[in-house]
Amino acid sequence: MLREGALEEISDGKLYTPRDMVRADTAGCKGCSRCCEVMVDSIVLTPLDVHHLSEATGKTLTELVEDGKLELTIRDGMLIPVLHGAPKRDVAGNPIRNAYGEELRPCPFLNESGQCSVYKKRPDLCRLFPLGRIYTEDGFSYFLQDGECDHPRSKVKVKKWIADAAIDDERYAEFLLHWHEIAVAMRGQTPNETVIRRVFSLFYAPYESGDFYAEFEVRREALLHA
Ligand code: SF4
Ligand code: SF4
Secondary structure, three states, rough: OOOOOOOOHEOOOOOOOOOEEEEEEEEEHHOHHHHHOOHHHEEEEEEEHHHHHHHHOOHHHHHHHHHHOOEEEEEEOOOEEEEEEOEEEOOOOOOOEOOOOOEEEOOOEEEEOOOOEEEEEEEEHHHHHHEEEEOOOEEEEEEOOOOOOOOOOOEEEEEHHOOHOOOOOOOHHHHHHHHHHHHHHHHHOOOOOOHHHHHHHHOOOOOOOOOOHHHHHHHHHHOOOO
């Protein structure tokens, strides 16, 4: 869902604040599940996303990986979980494509009715789409990804579109910024398997205290003072 490339190449070139209007409202995506059927392994999952998926499914990260719903991958110097989209093939073993020529690798949480079975706990990047988030010196802004969703869309206030994800919530914003800082630090260092595994174990172990954000901050402090 979130592509890499210059902002001008993948968006309308504008940055949006939560107060701005943006043409992002897909009105429930009626009859379409395109973005849940392709590129799902680009959905990198934060510790909060994994926590939410565990709440939705009653399964730990390890169990979700064993079930083939998630997979672990090294990306930008981090070991990170992503959604696992198994390729769809015809009887001859050839990839099945949608009307756009894209290979189908449906999300494991997409049900037979074409709906998200973890909708209320879906990952952050899924909640944002077709918006994306870009980090700046002052925090973060939003942009509208173009060329990915050709469904008719109407204007909606960014704040309303992302309200589900509690983006305006201060603790959520703080978590996003702190997680981004960790990701940037990991990206900037020489790859070291021991460090990569330690960071993964620290942040992706189950959060069981009942206060995700507080527990995340304790773990972050542990990393900073290690
Ligand atoms: S491509 Fe657009 S309309 Fe289709 S599922 Fe994704 S966001 Fe919804
Ligand atoms: S988690 Fe839900 S919204 Fe996200 S790709 Fe899967 S089915 Fe779609």
